[in-house]
Amino acid sequence: MKKLIEKYNNKYIGILEYFTLVVFLSRSFFNGIGFQKILSISKQDTWIVIITSLVFGIFFMGMIYLFNKKNILESNNKVINFILLIFVIVSFMIILNDFVTFASLKYLFETSNYFIAFLILFPSLYIVNKGIETIGRTSLFMFFISILLFMINCIVLFKYIDFNNLKPMLVLSNNNFFSSLIHAIIYTISPILILNIIPKNNCKKINLCFIFGYIISTLSILIIFFYITTVYNYKYMDLFNYPAYFILKKAEYKLIANGGNVLSLFFIIDYFFTITIYLYLIKYISIKIFNYKNNIFYYAIIIICSFLSIILLSNIIIKNIILNNILIYLLGFFMCFYILILYKKKLKKIKK
Amino acid sequence: MKRILILLFSLFVLTGCSDYRELTDMAIASSIGLDIKDGNYNVIVHVLDAKKTGEKDVSPNIKIYESSGKTLHEALRKIVLESPQKLYVGHLNSFVISESFAKEGISKIFDFILRDSEVEKSFNLMVTKNNINEIMNINNSDSNVPLQDISKSIDLSTNIEGSTSSITFDRFIESVMKIGIDPVLPVILIKDEDDKKTISLDEQNAIFKDDKLVSYLNKDNTFIYNLLNNNLSSSVFSFKCDKNDYGSIEILDYSSNYYYDFDLNKIITEVDIVSGLSELNCNMNIENNKIMDEIEKKIKNELSENINNFFNEIKKSESDILGIEQYIYRNNYLFYEKNKNNISELLSNSEIDLNLNITIEQIGSLKKGNEKID
Numbered sequence: 001m002k003k004l005i006e007k008y009n010n011k012y013i014g015i016l017e018y019f020t021l022v023v024f025l026s027r028s029f030f031n032g033i034g035f036q037k038i039l040s041i042s043k044q045d046t047w048i049v050i051i052t053s054l055v056f057g058i059f060f061m062g063m064i065y066l067f068n069k070k071n072i073l074e075s076n077n078k079v080i081n082f083i084l085l086i087f088v089i090v091s092f093m094i095i096l097n098d099f100v101t102f103a104s105l106k107y108l109f110e111t112s113n114y115f116i117a118f119l120i121l122f123p124s125l126y127i128v129n130k131g132i133e134t135i136g137r138t139s140l141f142m143f144f145i146s147i148l149l150f151m152i153n154c155i156v157l158f159k160y161i162d163f164n165n166l167k168p169m170l171v172l173s174n175n176n177f178f179s180s181l182i183h184a185i186i187y188t189i190s191p192i193l194i195l196n197i198i199p200k201n202n203c204k205k206i207n208l209c210f211i212f213g214y215i216i217s218t219l220s221i222l223i224i225f226f227y228i229t230t231v232y233n234y235k236y237m238d239l240f241n242y243p244a245y246f247i248l249k250k251a252e253y254k255l256i257a258n259g260g261n262v263l264s265l266f267f268i269i270d271y272f273f274t275i276t277i278y279l280y281l282i283k284y285i286s287i288k289i290f291n292y293k294n295n296i297f298y299y300a301i302i303i304i305c306s307f308l309s310i311i312l313l314s315n316i317i318i319k320n321i322i323l324n325n326i327l328i329y330l331l332g333f334f335m336c337f338y339i340l341i342l343y344k345k346k347l348k349k350i351k352k
Numbered sequence: 353m354k355r356i357l358i359l360l361f362s363l364f365v366l367t368g369c370s371d372y373r374e375l376t377d378m379a380i381a382s383s384i385g386l387d388i389k390d391g392n393y394n395v396i397v398h399v400l401d402a403k404k405t406g407e408k409d410v411s412p413n414i415k416i417y418e419s420s421g422k423t424l425h426e427a428l429r430k431i432v433l434e435s436p437q438k439l440y441v442g443h444l445n446s447f448v449i450s451e452s453f454a455k456e457g458i459s460k461i462f463d464f465i466l467r468d469s470e471v472e473k474s475f476n477l478m479v480t481k482n483n484i485n486e487i488m489n490i491n492n493s494d495s496n497v498p499l500q501d502i503s504k505s506i507d508l509s510t511n512i513e514g515s516t517s518s519i520t521f522d523r524f525i526e527s528v529m530k531i532g533i534d535p536v537l538p539v540i541l542i543k544d545e546d547d548k549k550t551i552s553l554d555e556q557n558a559i560f561k562d563d564k565l566v567s568y569l570n571k572d573n574t575f576i577y578n579l580l581n582n583n584l585s586s587s588v589f590s591f592k593c594d595k596n597d598y599g600s601i602e603i604l605d606y607s608s609n610y611y612y613d614f615d616l617n618k619i620i621t622e623v624d625i626v627s628g629l630s631e632l633n634c635n636m637n638i639e640n641n642k643i644m645d646e647i648e649k650k651i652k653n654e655l656s657e658n659i660n661n662f663f664n665e666i667k668k669s670e671s672d673i674l675g676i677e678q679y680i681y682r683n684n685y686l687f688y689e690k691n692k693n694n695i696s697e698l699l700s701n702s703e704i705d706l707n708l709n710i711t712i713e714q715i716g717s718l719k720k721g722n723e724k725i726d
């Protein structure tokens with residue numbers, strides 16, 4: 001009994017739960033900017049780019065495994081923690097705004113953006129307050145629902161697949177190929193690196209979980225891209241800001257019209273857990289830096305960031321600059337920063 | 353206490369009723385007719401109106417609204433000047449475009465329909481040669497929602513009759529945007545019989561070059577177009593069995609395929625049809641194998657002639673509705689890149705190589721066919 005209480009003391013996360021969070025977070029930048037950006041660069045050859053990114057990604061993960069066997073990114077250095085906090089806050093703001101835009105464009109046409117943000121933040125904050133173990137368990141439960149929805153989506157849309165839409169193959173220029181490859185690697189890997197901060201139960205298998213989660217997530221992205229480029233021609237899909245959702249609009253049954261709206265819950269689950277984990281990380285890192293005991297400071301950060309996210313990113317010009325020009329560098333910078341921390345740690349160990 | 357407060361708070365804000373719209377506050381558009389008048393978009397909208405016609409029966413009817421504006425959105429929004437409800441286009445079923453607007457190019461309407469996520473994208477698109485006001489104002493007792501019924505007829509006709517080619521808005525735009533293929537749209541017209549006007553399908557179909565209407569495809573050519581694109585399911589083909597009489601076969605199963613020979617500049621077409629003899633109005637004893645062969649040969653000759661006529665017609669129209677250019681682009685990208693500026697010239701000089709196989713597998717309940725009295 002004591003062991004069980006220790007196991008579920010809301011401070012640690014199990015490997016399966018961790019795996020599900022890796023899958024959710026790895027897809028987090030895809031529904032919005034990821035699908036659009038990569039599709040517009042690599043066109044009908046997107047599937048080749050994603051497969052190549054998977055190979056490079058596994059290689060990168062292997063390198064991380066060699067440097068960081070326990071899969072922990074913990075530092076008591078306030079500057080490092082502050083940089084991590086800034087990264088998490090900016091990512092949170094971008095994802096929150098992406099969710100608000102998605103929901104207001106596709107479901108809640110006339111609802112205020114602030115209200116939509118509140119709709120997702122309220123349950124997320126509730127789970128965050130319950131602790132990381134609750135986040136993990138909820139994530140595991142929702143992961144199965146997500147898989148079920150994903151499978152239904154694939155089955156329903158299967159009849160619309162036209163393989164001819166993938167032709168001509170391998171006509172991408174080298175520049176475009178490498179550009180979209182870099183985008184794919186950065187979008188999938190950088191959000192999950194931050195998960196290394198989370199306290200875990202079983203550090204031995206956690207790296208395998210990490211790599212396996214990345215593979216599953218990239219495979220799901222590959223399947224979504226496959227549907228995007230085969231159900232319609234890429235030129236048509238390139239017109240839309242949420243091409244994956246648009247494909248789901250094709251999912252109709254004789255009795256149930258607009259089945260796509262229900263099936264797109266798949267994306268909402270992704271958004272929900274990405275936002276939840278970012279909220280948790282903001283709390284975790286900010287406590288480390290500022291050492292506060294009252295949560296009011298934390299709520300103040302969340303409220304200010306949420307307002308800023310909606311106000312700042314509602315301006316189309318600012319939004320375009322951030323999503324098209326800044327985001328990829330920010331995520332890339334974080335990847336380099338992460339490698340630098342690991343390298344320094346390794347150097348210290350060798351010196352010792 | 354804290355939990356009760358959260359629960360109460362949730363009850364008020366998470367019920368999902370924020371900014372709701374009652375069904376009675378919405379004017380649900382079923383069809384839109386569009387024309388250009390003096391540089392303005394002129395729209396006529398059919399709005400569903402559920403009225404009790406009997407004690408138990410609730411059948412939908414339509415109300416017709418007309419307005420115009422500098423943009424399509426402005427024109428649709430202006431309908432509120434006449435209607436007490438806000439227009440809802442999430443269940444749009446059909447969109448009719450005037451011939452003059454189609455000749456100018458219909459890509460102007462793409463933006464609004466694609467940009468507005470509330471607008472349904474898989475409605476049927478069609479062209480009319482008649483005046484758009486006239487065709488949209490036909491509302492007779494035979495059909496409560498006339499254009500919705502025409503949409504059903506278009507789908508049915510494409511599959512089992514073959515003289516129409518149905519296409520939804522999303523697939524139409526996809527065709528326009530694809531490299532090397534042009535779309536075909538069905539045409540509707542007003543039928544005036546015994547002073548009773550009804551909307552009917554035209555036997556001609558509109559051929560587009562990109563987004564502009566360039567010419568029309570006749571009934572036989574539309575049948576061939578649907579045959580080559582594998583759109584048919586159980587169509588009937590009539591053939592001349594003697595000087596004055598005809599017979600019919602019902603297509604039971606078929607496959608068609610066409611490709612381009614890059615070395616010989618040839619369009620190779622392969623069609624295999626399995627059919628059943630459904631009607632024979634000539635005196636022919638089909639128990640005799642030689643006569644059966646003769647019938648198959650007659651069908652083959654007639655169908656071959658129609659297929660050749662179809663290719664000649666599309667060569668003349670300069671529109672690539674079969675997507676031969678697309679075939680080249682997809683299957684030999686280097687060849688396409690080398691010849692993309694003179695590809696239409698190349699295709700207009702191409703030869704047609706036809707491999708047509710027809711077999712009659714069913715003859716129905718009659719075993720002969722020579723029972724007619726001359």
